Structure formats: structure tokens, C-alpha cells
Amino acid sequence: MPVHGLTRRRFLQSSAAFAALSALPACSLVSASRDNGMWEYHLSAEPSTASLVPGHQTDVLAFNGKIPAPTIRCRQGEPVTIHFTNNLNEPTTIHWHGLRIPIEMDGVPFLSQPPIQPGETFTYRFTPPDAGTFWYHPHMNSVVQLGKGLVGTIVVEEASPVAFDEEHVLMLKHWHLDPQGKWKDLAIPRYSARMGTPGEWGTVNGVHQPKYELQEKATTRLRLANVDNTLTYPIQVRGADAWIVAIDGNPIATPRRLEEHKIAPGMRLDIGLVAPKAGTNVEIMYMKGRFPFLLASFTTTPSTLVEKPLPALPLNPVATPDxxxxxxxxxxxxxxxxxxxxxxxxxxxxxxxxxxxxxxxxxxxxxxxxxxxxxxxxxxxxxxxxxxxxxxxxxxxxxxxxxxxxxxxxxxxxxxxxxxxxxxxxxxxxxxxxxxxxxxxxxxxxxxxxxxxxxxxxxxx
Structure with a gap:
């Protein structure tokens, strides 16, 4: 069930809707509504725990207390209101990465807004001009706050929604954890002076090498977001012909075949594919030198879908440079x-x-x-x-x-x-x-x- 179909003020009041949405990757909203073209959300940041390494609990910082964070969905050209409460023991803000919004809503402490103090609520209001895959994160104590989990995606649907049969949001992140789920150093100076300090436990949506299902013949949109502090992921898809349809939230005029594409920290990549026949594994790979790593996989299942071409994405209204x-x-x-x-x-x-x-x-x-x-x-x-x-x-x-x-x-x-x-x-x-x-x-x-x-x-x- 898409989030834009909700009409009630409190999302949790609809247990059936919550169950349907929470089954989707990276989607665990606490409350949301869309009334009269206005999207409204309640978001918080707080200490929590998560089972990132199976069998072990890790102290994390989390939006709405969950890993993965809520995927916020809204629509191009329609107002969004997000009531954000800071339940951390230190100040924070939220930056809406990639969104061209007014400076007062950009979430940089001192430069665009005062830091949000512990216990305070700040309301972000903006109207996204662009459709695409974006993300959100603090802009204070960033090594710790992002490194320990305060990262989430925001999906802005096209003004006239583009219909894929399936859509999956995939947040890529390596955590600085040992095999028991205990924190290691988030930043080591000698690495900070080089590539940055890499995490050792790779996840997609907070899960190591998750497995999903995909209907055969489904026109599919994969929204990949690199929310890592450090790592650049060269991405490859195996098991299906895949196409790059958008880069950093912005559709490209002519989709091109995905051979390998690097997404660095902060970057996103939208991939389009038609799911192959049932029983096929479609793998998202991290091409690290001669030894690629599996990030996530999809197993295709039987369906009654009729095979059709991928839908086209309209370009965003970005001003043409003179x-x-x-x-x-x-x-x-x-x-x-x-x-x-x-x-x-x-x-x-x-x-x-x-x-x-x-x-x-x-x-x-x-x-x-x-x-x-x-x-x-x-x-x-x-x-x-x-x-x-x-x-x-x-x-x-x-x-x-x-x-x-x-x-x-x-x-x-x-x-x-x-x-x-x-x-x-x-x-x-x-x-x-x-x-x-x-x-x-x-x-x-x-x-x-x-x-x-x-x-x-x-x-x-």
C-alpha cells in the first residue's frame, strides 16, 4: 500500500496498513497523513538498540527508534510538514539531502537554523520541486550521529505518479562493529587523513545480505542510497538486464545499461529492470576489486503479470545553465x-x-x-x-x-x-x-x- 493513499491523522490507527507498509524494505513509519494535498509526518531521534549482527544487540541512534529509519514519502509540488523531536542527549538538526528547498529548512546548525536542543521539537515545512530518491540525516556531530544510525530515505513521487509494478528502497551502510555487535572506533585519525575509517559490517536496510522476493515480469525500480560515512560502492546487478534511470534523484534523459556505477557517500542510484523468469536470483553486488561482495538479492516468484517496457521518468525542472x-x-x-x-x-x-x-x-x-x-x-x-x-x-x-x-x-x-x-x-x-x-x-x-x-x-x- 503506498503511503500517499493514507487519509487518517495517525498512521498506527490502521494496523492493516501498517503491516502492509512495514513489510517493505526500509519502511517503518510511526505516523503519517495526506489530507488536502498536504503530507504530514512525525519523526524523532533517540537512543535505541538494534540487532545488526545476528544474535547480538547494539546500542544505536535511530529515527523513531528503528533501524532502518522510516522512509518518508511525499509528492513533487505538494507541501510537506515534518514535526521533528530531538530525544537525544545532545543538539541535532535534520538536513534533507538533495532537496532544493528554502534555506530555513536546510538543517545546518547556525547557518540556516539554531540547533534543536534535547527535548525540543522543530517543524520542517517545504514543497519539493523535484521528484526522486533523496535522504535525510543530521548535520551535527556527524561522525557519531550518522555513524550510529541517524540516516533515512525520503522518496518524492512524480507529480503524475509513474507506475512500476514493484519498487524497493535499499539503504547501503557499513557499520563500525566487531563480530559481537560492539562499537569500534568511528574515526581513526590516520584513516581520516586518507580514505576515511571504513566500517566492517555491511548492511542493506540494516540487514546483512538481505533476501527479498520479486514477481517475475515485474517492472521494477530499485532506489539505492549510499548513507555510509566513508565507503564508495561500485554497483553491479547480476541475473537481470539493469538500466540506470536516475542519478542522485534526477532522471536521465535516456536510460543507459548498467555495467558498473560508483555511488559514493551521499549519492543515490535508481535502477530499472524487468524481473526475469521465476526462480532466478537477481543480485546487487559491491564490486570491490577482484572480490565482489553481495549486498542484497531478490528471488523471482511466479506471477500473472504481462511483460512490458519500463516506464519513462519525466525530467526534473532544473534551470538550464546559461x-x-x-x-x-x-x-x-x-x-x-x-x-x-x-x-x-x-x-x-x-x-x-x-x-x-x-x-x-x-x-x-x-x-x-x-x-x-x-x-x-x-x-x-x-x-x-x-x-x-x-x-x-x-x-x-x-x-x-x-x-x-x-x-x-x-x-x-x-x-x-x-x-x-x-x-x-x-x-x-x-x-x-x-x-x-x-x-x-x-x-x-x-x-x-x-x-x-x-x-x-x-x-x-
């Missing part, structure tokens, strides 16, 4: 070296990464650093992005959508994204219209890179 009059801004992402600055108490303050020779200074109430760039509202900019390190950097811009023009010196068929993955010594050119006023975070989405310098903000005035 390339003839665009201004180019250059950004270099590099390593700062081995010197560790110290604070007044002599404690090391790690700053391993630089953006244009500047490490992020941090911010607090009344202490906002200067922007890394000031942009004129309505003007087109080309961001020339250069990674001069050997490590991946997924560069994410809040509040806007890039149109990627070049990757590693070669023109590409332009596509839309909110996160550009720069590989080893990678180089990209991405254009956008600075049409959303405000102060927008701009950072690497490897969380340890972000927290040790590779972050800033651009101001659109």
Missing part, C-alpha cells in the same frame, strides 16, 4: 599534510583537508566564517573541481543541482546531480544557476573529510 554567460569558479581539494594544530588546552585539532588552501574553521552562534564564494542570484556558474589527492571526494552542494559537463577532461552527456564524485586526481566541471538565495554548505561527503577541513559554504545573494 553557459555562454557563465562565470567559472575554481576549487582545489587537497591534503594539508601531517601537522596537527592544537587548541588552547593542547588537544589535537585535526585539519587534514583543504578547499582552496583553507580548512573549515567551524562555526557557532555569532561566529560564522566567511563564505568560500559569494554568488549573484540568477547567474550561471561553472564550478571547476580539482582533486589533487589519491582519495575519492564526493563534493556535495546544498540547495542547488549541478549539471555535470565534463569528467576528467572529457565532455559527458550532461546530467543532473547534487554530489559530484572526484576520483584519484579527478577533475570535473559542473554548472548551475544560483537561483536559491541563502548560505549553502559545500563539502566532501566522506564525513571524516568534512569534519577535518573539507567543508565551506557558498552564499547566494
Amino acid at each position: 553557459l555562454a554567460n557563465a562565470e567559472t569558479r575554481h576549487f582545489v581539494f587537497e591534503w594539508a599534510g601531517a601537522i596537527t594544530p592544537a587548541d588552547k588546552q593542547g588537544k589535537g585539532k585535526h585539519e587534514f583537508w583543504l578547499m582552496n588552501k583553507r580548512a573549515w574553521e567551524g562555526m557557532s552562534k555569532g561566529n560564522i566564517p566567511d563564505p568560500i564564494a559569494t554568488l549573484e542570484r540568477g547567474k550561471t556558474y561553472i564550478f571547476d573541481l580539482k582533486n589533487v589527492t589519491q582519495y575519492h571526494h564526493p563534493i556535495h552542494l546544498h540547495g542547488h543541482t549541478f549539471t555535470v559537463l565534463e569528467m576528467d577532461g572529457k565532455p559527458v552527456t550532461p546530467f543532473h546531480t547534487d554530489t559530484v564524485l572526484l576520483g584519484k586526481n579527478g577533475h570535473a566541471k559542473a554548472a548551475f544557476v544560483a537561483d536559491n538565495p541563502g548560505r549553502w554548505m559545500y563539502h566532501c561527503h566522506v564525513i571524516e573529510h568534512m569534519k577535518t577541513g573539507l567543508m565551506g559554504f557558498v552564499e547566494v545573494v
Whole structure:
């Protein structure tokens, strides 16, 4: 049962509806409603426990107390209200990753809103202009809050819903756990200065190598979201012909065959496929060197469906860049070296990464650093992005959508994204219209890179 079919204020009042929805991957809503075109949700963050490693309980931080977090569903062009309550013992916020919404709703502490204190409720209200697969997470104490479980997906349906026979949301995350489900270090400085500290226990929707069923001949949409702090997943599908239909929530004009595609932290990938004959295993693989890992699998079951082509996705209404009059801004992402600055108490303050020779200074109430760039509202900019390190950097811009023009010196068929993955010594050119006023975070989405310098903000005035 799709969430948009609900009309009651309290979702739990319908036990049958709850049972149907909770059977879906990554879907465990506590309350939701859609009345008169308005979507309304209740969301909280709190300490909880989860059985991530079978047979063991792990202390986690969780939205609505559950792993996986609720998948919030809404519709393009329709208002959304989310009442968020902080039941943690520390401040937090919620950032709606990839959504082009007003700055007041972007969820960055001090820059766009005051931190939400323990016990407080903050109401987020916005109308998503784009359809697609997005996600949500805090923007405070990110290594811990994201690392211990505060990650969830938000699915924005098309204004005129596109009908697939089946749809599955798959959240990819490696947890920093030992075989007994006990926490290991979330960040180790020597790794923070390199690729980041990888987790060791891989899950999809909080389960290690989950198995699902899929009706044969079903037109299927798989919404993959990389909610990991560190890892980039090269993705491959085995057992079925699969097509890339959207990148980072944005449909591509002509779907292309999926051979292998990298999704870095913060990135998403929508895959379309027609389920093969009953008894076939369709496997989602993490192509790690010569030894790929199974992420999740689907076994096809008999059905009465009639085979048909995959439905087409309408493009999102992203402004077309005026390339003839665009201004180019250059950004270099590099390593700062081995010197560790110290604070007044002599404690090391790690700053391993630089953006244009500047490490992020941090911010607090009344202490906002200067922007890394000031942009004129309505003007087109080309961001020339250069990674001069050997490590991946997924560069994410809040509040806007890039149109990627070049990757590693070669023109590409332009596509839309909110996160550009720069590989080893990678180089990209991405254009956008600075049409959303405000102060927008701009950072690497490897969380340890972000927290040790590779972050800033651009101001659109």
C-alpha cells in the first residue's frame, strides 16, 4: 500500500496498513497523513538498540527508534510538514539531502537554523520541486550521529505518479562493529587523513545480505542510497538486464545499461529492470576489486503479470545553465599534510583537508566564517573541481543541482546531480544557476573529510 493513499491523522490507527507498509524494505513509519494535498509526518531521534549482527544487540541512534529509519514519502509540488523531536542527549538538526528547498529548512546548525536542543521539537515545512530518491540525516556531530544510525530515505513521487509494478528502497551502510555487535572506533585519525575509517559490517536496510522476493515480469525500480560515512560502492546487478534511470534523484534523459556505477557517500542510484523468469536470483553486488561482495538479492516468484517496457521518468525542472554567460569558479581539494594544530588546552585539532588552501574553521552562534564564494542570484556558474589527492571526494552542494559537463577532461552527456564524485586526481566541471538565495554548505561527503577541513559554504545573494 503506498503511503500517499493514507487519509487518517495517525498512521498506527490502521494496523492493516501498517503491516502492509512495514513489510517493505526500509519502511517503518510511526505516523503519517495526506489530507488536502498536504503530507504530514512525525519523526524523532533517540537512543535505541538494534540487532545488526545476528544474535547480538547494539546500542544505536535511530529515527523513531528503528533501524532502518522510516522512509518518508511525499509528492513533487505538494507541501510537506515534518514535526521533528530531538530525544537525544545532545543538539541535532535534520538536513534533507538533495532537496532544493528554502534555506530555513536546510538543517545546518547556525547557518540556516539554531540547533534543536534535547527535548525540543522543530517543524520542517517545504514543497519539493523535484521528484526522486533523496535522504535525510543530521548535520551535527556527524561522525557519531550518522555513524550510529541517524540516516533515512525520503522518496518524492512524480507529480503524475509513474507506475512500476514493484519498487524497493535499499539503504547501503557499513557499520563500525566487531563480530559481537560492539562499537569500534568511528574515526581513526590516520584513516581520516586518507580514505576515511571504513566500517566492517555491511548492511542493506540494516540487514546483512538481505533476501527479498520479486514477481517475475515485474517492472521494477530499485532506489539505492549510499548513507555510509566513508565507503564508495561500485554497483553491479547480476541475473537481470539493469538500466540506470536516475542519478542522485534526477532522471536521465535516456536510460543507459548498467555495467558498473560508483555511488559514493551521499549519492543515490535508481535502477530499472524487468524481473526475469521465476526462480532466478537477481543480485546487487559491491564490486570491490577482484572480490565482489553481495549486498542484497531478490528471488523471482511466479506471477500473472504481462511483460512490458519500463516506464519513462519525466525530467526534473532544473534551470538550464546559461553557459555562454557563465562565470567559472575554481576549487582545489587537497591534503594539508601531517601537522596537527592544537587548541588552547593542547588537544589535537585535526585539519587534514583543504578547499582552496583553507580548512573549515567551524562555526557557532555569532561566529560564522566567511563564505568560500559569494554568488549573484540568477547567474550561471561553472564550478571547476580539482582533486589533487589519491582519495575519492564526493563534493556535495546544498540547495542547488549541478549539471555535470565534463569528467576528467572529457565532455559527458550532461546530467543532473547534487554530489559530484572526484576520483584519484579527478577533475570535473559542473554548472548551475544560483537561483536559491541563502548560505549553502559545500563539502566532501566522506564525513571524516568534512569534519577535518573539507567543508565551506557558498552564499547566494
